[in-house]
Structure formats: C-alpha cells, structure tokens
Amino acid sequence: MSVAVRVFVTGIGIISSIGFNCEETEDSLKSGKTGIGTMKNLVSVHSGEIPVAEVPASNEELEDLARIRKTGYSSRTTLLGIIAAGEALRCSGLDEDIGSFRTGLISATTVGGMDRSEKFFKSYIQHKSGGRLRYIVTHDCGDSTAAIADTFGIRDHVSTISTACSSSANAILTGARLIKGGLLDRVIAGGTDALSLFTLNGFNSLMILDKKGCRPFDEDRNGLTLGEGSAFIVMESETVTARIGKKLLCEVSGYGNACDAYHQTASSPEGGGAYLSMKQALHCSGLTPDMIDYINAHGTGTKNNDLSEGRAIERLFGYLPVKFSSTKAFTGHTLGAAGAVEAVLGIMAIRNGWIYPNPGFARQMSELRITPEKKLIRNTRIRNLMSNSFGFGGNNTSLIFSEC
Amino acid sequence: MEKLVQTLKEEIIEALNLVEMVPEDINEEAPLFVDGLGLDSIDALELTVLLEKKYGIKIKTAEEGKKILYSVKSMADCIIAGGKAWD
Amino acid sequence: MKIFINGQSAISPQETFTGNSLPDNPVNYSANGFIKCIEPSVREYIDPMTARRMSRIIRFGVCSAIQCLRNADAGNPGAIITGTGLGCLDDTEKFLRTMHNNEEKLLNPTPFIQSTHNTLSSAIAIIIGCNSYNSTYVHRGGSFENALTDAILLLRENSAENVLVGGVDELTDTSFNITSRLGFWKREPVESLRLLDYKGRGSLAGEGMTFFLLSNVKNERSFAVTEMPELFHKPADAAASEEKIRSFISRTCQEGSIDLVLMGLNGDISNDEIYHNLSGRLFSGIPRAYYKHLCGEYDTSSAFAMFIAAEIIRNQTVPRVMQLDGGPAGKIRNVLIYNHQRNNIHSLMLLSGC
Numbered sequence: 056m057s058v059a060v061r062v063f064v065t066g067i068g069i070i071s072s073i074g075f076n077c078e079e080t081e082d083s084l085k086s087g088k089t090g091i092g093t094m095k096n097l098v099s100v101h102s103g104e105i106p107v108a109e110v111p112a113s114n115e116e117l118e119d120l121a122r123i124r125k126t127g128y129s130s131r132t133t134l135l136g137i138i139a140a141g142e143a144l145r146c147s148g149l150d151e152d153i154g155s156f157r158t159g160l161i162s163a164t165t166v167g168g169m170d171r172s173e174k175f176f177k178s179y180i181q182h183k184s185g186g187r188l189r190y191i192v193t194h195d196c197g198d199s200t201a202a203i204a205d206t207f208g209i210r211d212h213v214s215t216i217s218t219a220c221s222s223s224a225n226a227i228l229t230g231a232r233l234i235k236g237g238l239l240d241r242v243i244a245g246g247t248d249a250l251s252l253f254t255l256n257g258f259n260s261l262m263i264l265d266k267k268g269c270r271p272f273d274e275d276r277n278g279l280t281l282g283e284g285s286a287f288i289v290m291e292s293e294t295v296t297a298r299i300g301k302k303l304l305c306e307v308s309g310y311g312n313a314c315d316a317y318h319q320t321a322s323s324p325e326g327g328g329a330y331l332s333m334k335q336a337l338h339c340s341g342l343t344p345d346m347i348d349y350i351n352a353h354g355t356g357t358k359n360n361d362l363s364e365g366r367a368i369e370r371l372f373g374y375l376p377v378k379f380s381s382t383k384a385f386t387g388h389t390l391g392a393a394g395a396v397e398a399v400l401g402i403m404a405i406r407n408g409w410i411y412p413n414p415g416f417a418r419q420m421s422e423l424r425i426t427p428e429k430k431l432i433r434n435t436r437i438r439n440l441m442s443n444s445f446g447f448g449g450n451n452t453s454l455i456f457s458e459c
Numbered sequence: 460m461e462k463l464v465q466t467l468k469e470e471i472i473e474a475l476n477l478v479e480m481v482p483e484d485i486n487e488e489a490p491l492f493v494d495g496l497g498l499d500s501i502d503a504l505e506l507t508v509l510l511e512k513k514y515g516i517k518i519k520t521a522e523e524g525k526k527i528l529y530s531v532k533s534m535a536d537c538i539i540a541g542g543k544a545w546d
Numbered sequence: 547m548k549i550f551i552n553g554q555s556a557i558s559p560q561e562t563f564t565g566n567s568l569p570d571n572p573v574n575y576s577a578n579g580f581i582k583c584i585e586p587s588v589r590e591y592i593d594p595m596t597a598r599r600m601s602r603i604i605r606f607g608v609c610s611a612i613q614c615l616r617n618a619d620a621g622n623p624g625a626i627i628t629g630t631g632l633g634c635l636d637d638t639e640k641f642l643r644t645m646h647n648n649e650e651k652l653l654n655p656t657p658f659i660q661s662t663h664n665t666l667s668s669a670i671a672i673i674i675g676c677n678s679y680n681s682t683y684v685h686r687g688g689s690f691e692n693a694l695t696d697a698i699l700l701l702r703e704n705s706a707e708n709v710l711v712g713g714v715d716e717l718t719d720t721s722f723n724i725t726s727r728l729g730f731w732k733r734e735p736v737e738s739l740r741l742l743d744y745k746g747r748g749s750l751a752g753e754g755m756t757f758f759l760l761s762n763v764k765n766e767r768s769f770a771v772t773e774m775p776e777l778f779h780k781p782a783d784a785a786a787s788e789e790k791i792r793s794f795i796s797r798t799c800q801e802g803s804i805d806l807v808l809m810g811l812n813g814d815i816s817n818d819e820i821y822h823n824l825s826g827r828l829f830s831g832i833p834r835a836y837y838k839h840l841c842g843e844y845d846t847s848s849a850f851a852m853f854i855a856a857e858i859i860r861n862q863t864v865p866r867v868m869q870l871d872g873g874p875a876g877k878i879r880n881v882l883i884y885n886h887q888r889n890n891i892h893s894l895m896l897l898s899g900c
Binding site for chain 3: 216217235
C-alpha cells in the first residue's frame with residue numbers, strides 16, 4: 056500500500072442533536088449532555104414511545120444555518136450536509152476560495168432525500184399522478200452531495216458512498232486513498248443523514264430500537280437509538296499543507312475495510328469482520344495495539360453488535376487495558392453520517408486530550424472482560440485513536456487518527 | 460388442531476417465500492430454526508409479524524419468541540391457548 | 547501499472563448473458579418508453595433458500611457477478627465494489643407503501659433490510675464467502691465510474707490482485723412512472739434499434755447488471771486494458787468539455803491513436819446535441835458508435851458501454867447496428883467511451899487491447 060504521502064486533517068465541521076457546530080458539540084461532551092429525547096420534528100405514530108436524537112431545528116431554521124437561499128426545496132439531509140461541510144471549510148480557511156488544488160467531495164448517506172420521498176409517496180400511492188415531483192427529485196443519494204458540491208464550487212471529483220452504517224467512514228477512507236494515490240490534493244469527506252419515517256420504521260420492524268434509549272455495552276442493552284446529523288473533515292496532502300503553512304489538526308494514519316460476509320443484518324458472533332478491519336487499519340498505520348490510546352467503538356447498543364465488536368476488540372488488543380467507549384448515547388446512531396460524526400468527535404478528543412464516557416452503561420456485559428469508560432477523562436494524551444464503523448451486510452471500516 | 464397446523468404451514472411458506480416447499484415438507488414437531496428448516500433471525504421477525512397480523516398474538520420478549528416460534532406445533536399451541544407460550 | 551480485464555458479464559435487454567456477448571443481431575423491441583433485462587436462470591447461480599428474499603436487482607446482480615468470476619476463472623476477489631444510481635428500488639417502494647398503508651404498524655422487515663444500497667455488494671460477499679474490501683458508490687450517472695476508480699486505485703496500491711467491480715440499476719413500474727412524469731422518456735412507442743430516428747425529447751429507459759474482474763496481473767484470460775476513468779461535473783460550456791476531453795485523451799493514449807469513440811447518444815435531441823457538437827471538433831475522422839439503443843438509458847449504463855467496448859476489442863469488430871458512420875478500417879486498439887447525464891456528469895473511459 057502506498058503510504059508515502061501523508062494526509063492531514065485541516066478542518067472539521069459537525070451538526071447533530073448535541074450541537075449545531077463544533078463548539079456546541081464540545082460543550083455538550085464536556086457537560087455530559089446527551090441528545091436523546093422525544094420526537095419533535097419528525098411526525099410518527101411512534102413518537103411517544105421511541106426516543107430519537109433529533110437536531111432541534113425545523114428545515115426552515117436549517118436553511119438559515121446553511122446560509123442558502125430559502126426555497127423549501129432542499130431535503131433535510133442536504134441542509135445538514137451543507138451546514139457541516141461549510142463549517143469544515145471555514146475551519147480550514149477554504150470558505151472564501153476553494154483554491155487551485157485538485158479538490159474532491161466525497162459524501163455518504165444511507166437514505167438521501169427520504170424525508171421528502173416519503174411525503175411524495177403518501178400522495179403517490181393514492182394515485183399515480185399524485186405527489187409533487189419536487190418532493191421526489193431529491194430522492195437519490197447523489198442529490199445531497201451534488202447540492203453540497205454546488206454550494207461550495209467543488210468540481211474536480213464528486214462522489215457518494217452508501218455502505219449502510221459505515222458509509223461516511225468509507226468516504227474518509229476513500230478520500231485519504233485518493234490523496235495518497237496522487238489523484239487529488241484535497242478532499243472534503245463525510246456524510247449526512249436526516250431522520251426519516253423509513254429508517255425509524257425499518258429499524259423498528261427489526262425490533263432493535265431501545266425504548267429506554269440506547270445503552271451501548273451494557274448487559275441490559277436492548278437496541279439502538281436513531282439520530283440525525285452530518286459531519287465533514289477536510290483532508291489535505293502534506294505537499295499542500297507544507298506549501299501553504301496550514302494548521303494541522305491530526306493525521307489520517309490508517310484505515311481498514313473488511314466484510315464480515317456472515318449475514319445480511321447480523322454480525323458474526325466472534326466479530327470476524329470487525330477484527331479484520333481493525334487489524335488492517337493497524338497494519339496500514341504501522342502501529343501496534345499498545346499504541347492506540349482510545350477506541351471510539353461502533354457500539355450501537357444492539358445485543359448483537361456490542362457483543363461481536365467487544366469480542367473482536369478483546370481478540371485484537373489482548374486484554375490490554377484499552378480505553379474505549381461508544382458515543383452513540385450522546386448523538387444517537389446517525390447511520391450514514393455516523394462514521395464522520397465519530398471521526399470529528401475523535402479529532403476533538405485528540406485535540407483536547409479527552410476520552411469520552413459511554414452514557415447508558417451501568418452493568419458489565421457478562422461475556423466481556425473489557426469495560427467502557429464511565430466518566431470523561433481530561434488532560435490525557437491520545438497519540439492515536441481508532442474509530443470503528445460497522446454496517447448492515449458486514450461492511451466494516453476502521454479509521455486511525457494520530458496527533459501531529 | 461390439524462387444520463390449524465396445515466394452515467400455518469401454508470402461511471409460513473408464503474410469508475417466508477419458501478418457493479421450493481409444500482406443507483408436507485415441514486414436520487410440525489421439528490425446530491424451524493437453524494438445524495430444522497434452517498430459518499434465521501429475519502424469518503423470526505417475519506413470523507412474529509405473521510402471528511400478530513393473522514392471530515393477534517403479540518410476542519413481547521426474545522425469550523418468549525424462542526418458545527413460541529420453536530416449531531409449527533408450538534405456534535399452533537400458542538394460538539389455541541390464546542397467546543400464551545407453552546413450555 | 548496496467549489494469550487488465552480478465553472477465554466480464556452483462557445481464558441486459560440483449561442476449562449478452564447467454565452467449566451472444568457482442569450483439570450483431572440484437573433484439574429489436576417495440577417499446578413503450580422502456581426496455582428490460584432478459585432474465586437469467588437464477589437457480590444455476592443461487593440456491594432457492596438464499597434467493598427467496600432477494601428482489602430482482604439482487605438476484606440478477608448476484609448472477610452476473612458469479613458468472614463474471616467464472617468467466618475470469620478467478621477465485622475470491624480482493625475486493626467487491628458496485629456502483630448503483632438508485633439501488634434497490636423495488637424493496638424501497640415496497641416498504642414505503644406498506645409503511646403508509648399500515649400506518650407504520652406491523653411491517654415486514656425484509657424489504658427494509660434489502661432496500662439498502664450496499665445489499666448487492668454484501669450479498670455477493672456472503673454467497674462467495676469473501677471477507678475482502680467491500681464498498682458501494684451511489685452517485686447518479688457517475689456511480690459506476692466512482693466504483694471503477696476505486697477498483698483501479700486498489701490494484702495500483704497493490705491492496706488487491708483481483709477486483710470485482712460492477713454497475714447495476716433496475717427499472718421498476720414506479721420509477722418508470724415517476725421519471726415519465728419528469729419527461730425523461732419518449733411518449734410514443736418506438737422501435738428500440740431505431741432510437742436515434744425519432745427526433746424530439748425523451749429517451750428510452752433501460753436497466754442492467756454488468757460486472758468486470760479487473761487485475762493488475764496479466765493472464766491467459768486477459769483481453770483488454772482499462773485506464774483510470776475520469777468524470778467532470780457541470781462544465782461551464784462546450785469549450786470547457788472539449789478541454790477536459792482533450793486532456794483525458796492526452797493522459798491516456800497517444801495523439802491520434804483512438805480507433806473508435808463509443809458515445810452515450812440516447813435519442814433525446816438536447817442530450818445528443820452535446821455529442822454532435824463535440825464530434826466535429828474532437829473526433830473528426832474517428833469512427834463513432836453508440837450503444838443505448840441496446841440497453842436503454844440508466845445511471846450505470848456506462849458499465850454496459852465498457853462491456854461492449856471490451857467485446858469490440860476482443861472480437862475486433864463493431865456490429866453494424868452500433869456504427870454511426872462506418873466501422874474502423876484497421877485494427878481496433880483504443881476505444882474511447884464518452885457519456886454524459888443531462889450535461890451534469892460527464893464520463894470518460896479508455897479501453898485498449900493487451
């Protein structure tokens with residue numbers, strides 16, 4: 056694997072149920088405020104019964120935050136994406152001028168403009184000529200990506216990835232590889248997903264939504280909590296950052312992608328795919344397990360995921376006192392955005408010297424010997440951090456970010 | 460009982476799209492999952508929907524589900540008992 | 547590093563899957579706006595217990611992927627990557643419909659599980675037992691090119707020796723009905739092979755599941771070489787497109803060495819005008835051919851174009867029915883594929899003999 060070119064992160068942006076931007080997000084993490092609560096924006100028959108982690112704003116308010124012309128035509132997924140990508144570009148000093156370097160956008164989403172498609176469908180199923188076409192033209196996953204690219208004038212490379220819950224981790228992985236492979240100098244990579252009735256009812260039909268809110272790695276955990284949001288990072292090659300003397304937030308030092316190839320929805324009990332993706336990320340970075348100071352686990356809170364991920368961590372890290380936690384009980388599971396959301400939280404952890412607690416955890420899982428962090432650890436040094444994202448169909452991806 | 464078992468077999472074949480099968484292929488005493496018919500966790504969810512939709516039986520916990528959905532016989536017993544799992 | 551095509555497979559509205567890989571006597575459909583794939587014999591590829599949950603796109607996609615691996619005589623690939631513009635439409639529609647009709651209650655989980663865009667890539671991995679790299683690209687008319695770019699990058703990195711890469715999209719009644727309302731398709735019945743004769747708006751909807759086994763190692767099955775594709779987005783004007791195409795050509799082959807240009811003409815005059823305008827300036831004297839009258843218009847039709855271009859190189863002939871202005875006189879070494887989607891996404895690929 057060509058690792059000669061180093062890839063640095065020079066900008067981050069995030070919006071989720073715990074903050075409209077990086078600063079608010081850090082405040083919530085510091086004070087232990089989680090974003091899980093009752094549905095307000097989404098209208099569902101399950102509203103009183105299933106908690107979610109919503110971004111507390113209407114689409115109209117999001118249009119303001121996105122600083123775009125108010126039309127009401129954008130999907131919520133698009134609006135969230137523009138807000139987070141915009142913050143990442145500002146953070147990297149690229150908001151005025153994207154510059155002359157070969158720049159790409161790789162975004163990820165699982166359901167794209169589904170929040171609008173389901174409105175269209177409600178009328179469409181009554182009659183084939185029903186439903187406003189404006190509500191369906193934003194359906195495809197590429198729509199939100201194209202809107203973000205247009206907003207910021209990105210033309211050299213524009214693509215969208217959809218690998219279920221690991222989508223945006225793969226966007227970051229692919230972006231880093233395109234830079235290392237010499238095809239691009241700079242990539243804005245991340246993901247965006249809005250809550251929708253489609254995903255809410257989908258996961259509910261699988262009976263994996265915890266009515267008490269998700270409790271990752273807890274013995275009594277009973278499923279995940281859906282969230283929404285978006286996060287993006289700006290990655291640049293060392294040639295670019297050296298030439299223009301940029302402030303570096305961290306280095307993307309390793310990544311691994313492997314398929315569990317076990318079952319369409321279930322993870323293998325021993326976490327074969329999870330083990331492989333983590334191992335490959337370590338191999339790619341040239342690090343040994345003891346050099347990873349913190350693992351931000353996928354940790355959804357389902358019986359199945361946390362067991363197989365926990366076992367895979369134990370197998371790879373031996374029984375090292377590895378520090379790990381899941382931040383899903385802060386942000387909810389933001390699906391296609393989750394990999395990028397957790398990458399941004401991870402980068403904040405490296406910058407601030409933090410290890411996050413794992414809200415929802417009370418009782419040790421009987422099958423595991425490792426225990427997630429219970430309290431926020433401050434003033435610690437994180438040399439290297441691993442971030443896991445595992446999806447339906449066994450699409451598993453692990454990323455490693457390193458201090459610099 | 461016999462009629463219910465036959466109906467259930469037909470409904471299972473339809474719900475799970477077991478295209479190659481006829482009701483006679485399913486032994487009502489044999490386990491539906493893993494070793495027996497080879498069904499999986501998604502099938503369990505589909506059968507849960509089937510029981511609630513057609514027979515008004517709500518499976519509340521995974522433990523209860525395991526008992527009720529063990530075999531065609533256990534499903535029929537549960538329906539006859541009005542929703543209670545038989546041990 | 548050269549990237550070799552060691553095997554390929556296409557399920558399409560033509561008999562490409564059943565032996566007639568370069569259709570010199572293609573099926574001519576009397577089409578009411580769309581053409582659909584000829585069905586493969588699914589049981590030869592997937593056992594019924596595994597296939598029972600799969601919708602059409604997954605079943606056909608798995609068949610095409612497995613046949614591709616057989617054609618390449620390859621073991622498990624070092625990566626599985628697919629591109630799809632709209633993914634598993636049928637299951638998405640099914641779940642939406644039931645969700646509204648049942649007022650969000652008592653929903654069958656299967657269509658939801660099968661609706662995610664990565665279903666095919668992971669279904670292939672599960673069936674052949676492949677733990678390698680696995681990904682899915684979903685960017686409209688650039689979905690397949692994104693997947694191909696990733697595949698070639700993996701091979702260049704030496705992260706894999708063989709990569710299975712494909713482009714898949716399905717046409718459903720609902721998607722056809724909605725895109726008809728958007729004015730995408732011809733309203734009058736057409737003879738598919740005469741697609742370019744009907745002047746006016748609208749094209750012919752299509753679908754397909756095409757796979758390639760690419761490798762960075764040449765073997766006895768290798769029959770063509772592919773370059774890194776290039777996409778460009780929303781060009782300012784024709785001059786900007788011309789500049790992009792020129793630079794792609796100079797990057798990938800020698801000046802004047804293109805023997806054939808395979809273009810995405812689709813029968814819609816505003817779409818086709820772009821090709822005609824560029825042809826005079828860029829491709830004068832180079833024989834041109836087209837392919838969408840064979841497969842229809844869809845997001846990943848460029849995968850079908852790549853399949854056809856590779857067959858043209860293998861067979862050293864361009865079927866008459868695809869020629870726009872006579873076939874090449876001599877040896878066919880380099881084929882340029884140029885396609886665009888509503889002038890928003892433009893795609894360039896180059897295939898050569900090996």
